[in-house]
Amino acid sequence: MRGNTVVGEAAIRAGCTCYFGYPITPQNELPEYMSRRLTEIEDGIFIQSESEISAINMVLGASVAGARVMTSSSSPGISLKQEGISFLCGDELPAVIVNMVRGGPGLGNISPAQSDYFQSTRGGGHGDYRTVVLAPASCQEMADLTMEAFDISDYYRNPVLILADGMLGQMMEPVTFENYKPRELPKKDYIIDGAKGRPSRFVRSLILNTKDMEEHNWKLMRKYKMITKNEIKCDEFMMDDAKIAVVAYGTAARIAKGAVKRARKEGLKVGLIRPITLWPYPSEVIKKWARSVSLFVVFEMSAGQMIEDVELSLKGSSEVYFYGRPGGVIPTPMELVKIISSQYYQKGF
Amino acid sequence: MKKVYSRPKYLKKVPMHYCPGCGHSIVAKLITELVEEMDIADRTICIPPAGCAVLLYNYFDFDCVESAHGRGGAIATAMKRVLPDRVIFTYQGDGDLAAIGTAETIHAANRGERFTTIFINNAVYGMTGGQMAPTTLFNQKTTTSQFGREMRRDGAPIKMSEMLATLDEGVAYIERTTVIDVPSIKKTKKAIKKAFQIQMDDIGFSLVEVLSPCPTNWKMNPLQSCKWIDEDMTKVFPLGVIKDITENKKVKEAVNAD
Numbered sequence: 026m027r028g029n030t031v032v033g034e035a036a037i038r039a040g041c042t043c044y045f046g047y048p049i050t051p052q053n054e055l056p057e058y059m060s061r062r063l064t065e066i067e068d069g070i071f072i073q074s075e076s077e078i079s080a081i082n083m084v085l086g087a088s089v090a091g092a093r094v095m096t097s098s099s100s101p102g103i104s105l106k107q108e109g110i111s112f113l114c115g116d117e118l119p120a121v122i123v124n125m126v127r128g129g130p131g132l133g134n135i136s137p138a139q140s141d142y143f144q145s146t147r148g149g150g151h152g153d154y155r156t157v158v159l160a161p162a163s164c165q166e167m168a169d170l171t172m173e174a175f176d177i178s179d180y181y182r183n184p185v186l187i188l189a190d191g192m193l194g195q196m197m198e199p200v201t202f203e204n205y206k207p208r209e210l211p212k213k214d215y216i217i218d219g220a221k222g223r224p225s226r227f228v229r230s231l232i233l234n235t236k237d238m239e240e241h242n243w244k245l246m247r248k249y250k251m252i253t254k255n256e257i258k259c260d261e262f263m264m265d266d267a268k269i270a271v272v273a274y275g276t277a278a279r280i281a282k283g284a285v286k287r288a289r290k291e292g293l294k295v296g297l298i299r300p301i302t303l304w305p306y307p308s309e310v311i312k313k314w315a316r317s318v319s320l321f322v323v324f325e326m327s328a329g330q331m332i333e334d335v336e337l338s339l340k341g342s343s344e345v346y347f348y349g350r351p352g353g354v355i356p357t358p359m360e361l362v363k364i365i366s367s368q369y370y371q372k373g374f
Numbered sequence: 375m376k377k378v379y380s381r382p383k384y385l386k387k388v389p390m391h392y393c394p395g396c397g398h399s400i401v402a403k404l405i406t407e408l409v410e411e412m413d414i415a416d417r418t419i420c421i422p423p424a425g426c427a428v429l430l431y432n433y434f435d436f437d438c439v440e441s442a443h444g445r446g447g448a449i450a451t452a453m454k455r456v457l458p459d460r461v462i463f464t465y466q467g468d469g470d471l472a473a474i475g476t477a478e479t480i481h482a483a484n485r486g487e488r489f490t491t492i493f494i495n496n497a498v499y500g501m502t503g504g505q506m507a508p509t510t511l512f513n514q515k516t517t518t519s520q521f522g523r524e525m526r527r528d529g530a531p532i533k534m535s536e537m538l539a540t541l542d543e544g545v546a547y548i549e550r551t552t553v554i555d556v557p558s559i560k561k562t563k564k565a566i567k568k569a570f571q572i573q574m575d576d577i578g579f580s581l582v583e584v585l586s587p588c589p590t591n592w593k594m595n596p597l598q599s600c601k602w603i604d605e606d607m608t609k610v611f612p613l614g615v616i617k618d619i620t621e622n623k624k625v626k627e628a629v630n631a632d
Contacts (some may be wrong), residue, residue, distance in 0.1 A: 045452065070455045074448070075481035082478070086452030094452075096388040112442050144509050217437045217453075219415040219460050227431035229440035 028127030029054035029194040032123055032165045032187065034117045035093050035171035037062055038202050041121070043070040043094040046081035049190030050135045052125035055095065070091075070140075077102040078318075081109030081122075087153035088118040089228050091216035093175055097123035099191075100141050101132060110184055111150030114245070115230025117215070119178035121171070121188045122156075125194045136353025137276050142330035145186050146304040149286040153242050155249045157185040158303040159257065160274040164198035170301070172205040179210050181252055188303060192276045192355065252305055259307035260299040263289060267296030268374040269365060270314055272335050273324040274300045276355070280325050283358035288365050293374070295365055303331070308338035315343040320372060324361060382406035384415050384435040395596025399587025400428055400553045404563045405463075407491070409444045411434060412570060418461045419453060421446045423470040426500040430465055439607055444475025447482035450489040457485055461570055463490040469499050472508040472534045479534070483579045486544025488503040490569040491581040493534065496588040497607065504591030508532045511610055516591070531610055539617035542562060546578030546625075552585040552608070554600035577625060587593060 033055050036044070039073050044059040063069030070087065074080040082207065087094040098106065103124045113120050124145065128138040145158045154168065157177055159170040167189065174185040204362040217228055232238040260278075263285055264270060273281040278299040288295040298314065300307050311321070321343055328351040336345055348364045350356045381387070385406040392399045410417050415436045424443035431438035441449050444463035454462045471479050471493050471525035479491070497514055499505040509531050513522035523531070535548045547569055551562040560594040562584055569580035585607050587599035595600060619625050 043452065043456065052406045068456075072451065072454070072455070075477050079448040079478050081482065082442065082448035085453035086439070086449035087456050089449075090453045090456035108442055109445070112440075116440070207432075217419055217439050218457055219417040219419060220435075220437050223436070225415075225438075227440070228440035229431065229438075231397070231428060231440060247448075287631045 026140040026164060026200055027054060027195060027197050028164050028167050028189065029125070031060045031091040031200050032097070033058040033062060033166045034172050035168040035202060035243065036121065036175070037066065037116065039093070039172040040168045040283050041093045041095050041174040041175060042066055042068050043092045044096065045072050045074050045080040045085040045087070045094070046098065047074050047077050047080050047102060049099045051127060051194055052097050052123065054097050054188075054194070055123065061339055064304070064319060064352060077105035078109065078277035084120045084122075085109055085113055085116070085301050086122050087244055088113070089116070089217050091180070091218060092214050095121045099125045099127045099135075100129050100138075101106060103141065103144070104284045107150035110156060111152050111154060112230055114154035114156065115152060115182045116228050117182040118184075118228070119182055120172045120184045121178055121187065122184055123189070126188060128351070134353045135191060137192035137326060138351065138353045139275060139277060139326040140203065140328070142303065142325070142327060142336065146190050146306070146334070147211060155304055157181070157183060157252060157305070158188050159185065160188045160301060161193060162275050162278045162299065164193075164196065164200045166301070167193065168202055169204050172202070176210065176346060177256060179207060181248055183248065183252070186274065190276055190371045224371050254300060255298065257305050257307050257309070258259070260301060262297040262299065264296035264298065264314060266294050267314070267318055268294045269320045269322055269369060270298050270318040271322045271324050271343045271361070272298045272300070272311065272331070273363070274331065277324050277326050280356055280358050281361060284361035284365060287358060287362045291366065293366060293369050294299070295369070300331075305340070308334070311335055311338035315339055318343060320368060321345045322368060323347050326355070327351050384412045386433050386435050388432060390433060392426065393590040395585065395587055395589040395599055397496065397553045397588070400559060401492065401562065401584055401586065402430065404559070404566060405475065406434065408563065408567050408570065412460045412567070414570070416608060417459065418463075419457075420608065421450050421453070421462070421464045422542040423464070425467040425470055427465050427467065427494065428501070444470050444473070445478055446470065447475060447478035447491070449553070451482050451485070451487045454487055454489045455562075461573060462469070463570070465492045465494060466494070468493075468497065468507045468509040469502065470493045472532050480538065482540070483545050483581070484541045485536045486546070486578040488573050488576055488578070490566075490573050492566065493581055493583040494586045495583055495611065496586045497531070497586050498591045500588050500591055509611070511606060532587070534612065535581065535616045538581060544578050545617055546570050546619050547580040549609060549618075550583040550585065550613050550616060552603055552613060572620060577620060583611070585613070606617050
């Protein structure tokens with residue numbers, strides 16, 4: 026199946042009944058698929074909204090009414106959704122948001138890019154908040170992570186972002202939807218569906234009393250701490266004797282894997298660390314390898330964003346080298362092999 | 375002795391923050407009276423706006439969901455689709471509905487979403503301190519149109535109800551009312567009741583625009599404010615039914631058939 030479609034089918038199988046979105050390349054196969062597939066579902070709701078802003082607020086409405094809901098877009102559209110994402114976090118409402126990242130800033134282009142890392146992992150909108158960010162690197166992972174995203178989102182009552190790009194969205198690979206193990210989730214006792222047989226209640230993010238607002242912020246922070254403790258995912262490849270560790274995620278990690286294999290054939294001791302959750306970030310994994318790895322090569326399809334998290338994890342304990350291609354350029358494995366080997370020999374490993 | 379008037383059941387017993395002479399408190403009271411009379415408190419959901427009415431959930435004793443500024447139409451759309459048998463209404467000011475939320479409003483109306491919008495038009499941004507609103511009249515002085523609104527700089531006061539009425543069959547009912555005296559308050563209540571009923575009968579989108587006094591930001595006393603609505607505001611925003619497809623014979627038959 027095609028990546029974009031995989032995300033849609035995975036969502037449906039995870040119990041998503043609502044999709045709201047606005048067309049933007051390179052993710053249009055996803056809303057197109059949902060528009061058809063949701064008609065086959067009882068209570069399925071699909072609306073092509075008038076804007077991204079409207080879409081994310083429809084997401085909020087469906088979420089607060091108790092439904093499993095998803096929206097998707099690409100970079101400029103995700104920028105427009107930020108106000109709504111901030112409200113979802115303040116209201117503590119679940120939602121799954123897919124970003125098929127394209128080159129930026131501005132309209133940029135429609136090529137695969139990773140330049141929305143800051144926006145995704147630092148919040149993106151206003152206020153002290155975080156969203157869980159999952160970065161799949163294959164169609165199978167798109168399926169698994171999309172399904173898990175709904176559970177994570179419901180469990181913590183916080184939006185979850187799936188960060189991919191046009192490459193992953195367009196590629197076709199075989200997938201199974203059988204890996205999903207539904208989590209045990211708390212009852213949705215916060216939803217707004219009319220005060221029948223219970224006192225009336227409301228959902229809001231406005232807390233005018235500063236002390237109460239502060240406490241709400243600390244409450245969110247405690248939640249984020251729990252997410253950090255429980256939800257970090259990271260993949261390691263040929264790391265055991267590695268002198269150089271390439272750190273890359275998503276599409277860049279696929280390229281990096283090819284490069285690591287080639288470098289290994291040339292006899293270079295190189296491994297790959299692939300963060301799957303970008304927030305919470307697998308800092309402990311990076312830190313762990315600092316003892317045996319002499320150089321971390323951060324490889325991104327951006328001008329250098331995740332490198333900040335690598336450096337924060339290492340706190341100066343190891344050397345970091347950056348290689349990136351922004352603007353929607355897809356680097357080749359050979360290009361990266363050259364970088365790796367030149368660093369390898371320069372440092373005299 | 376017969377009790378002829380009391381505090382509405384679903385109006386919480388807390389003091390309201392509204393200024394003296396403000397129309398919001400009247401409309402809030404009318405809504406809670408209707409919710410009681412129509413016996414729909416256990417299935418009514420209000421979506422308050424950003425602005426003076428942001429704290430409506432502190433007054434309404436039924437479910438409420440906060441909306442970001444202008445986004446009520448989008449939130450109500452999704453909620454009503456997920457919960458089609460609930461009575462859902464947005465409560466929005468002129469800035470919320472006619473400026474920042476214009477797109478959400480027009481498209482929800484055009485899709486014929488089965489929720490109701492209570493549109494409070496007081497020709498000014500109240501909560502933020504009296505700036506020019508999309509509905510501010512020509513020559514009306516506000517903190518951001520200090521010498522009066524003028525066409526070349528500010529454009530004309532926007533007539534949202536008339537604009538929405540041009541949309542096709544999705545829009546079922548639009549009426550403009552006011553709350554400056556007993557008869558107009560009664561008319562407003564009747565209009566909101568009709569709007570709720572149209573929603574419950576699954577006919578289409580319904581909206582009641584209420585010309586509402588804002589003495590604080592108009593720098594008038596409450597009586598002068600009512601007079602200004604009567605003499606000036608209604609010239610630009612005439613009162614009355616602007617659209618009603620239930621007058622249409624077919625719709626009437628369909629409604630009566632149930």
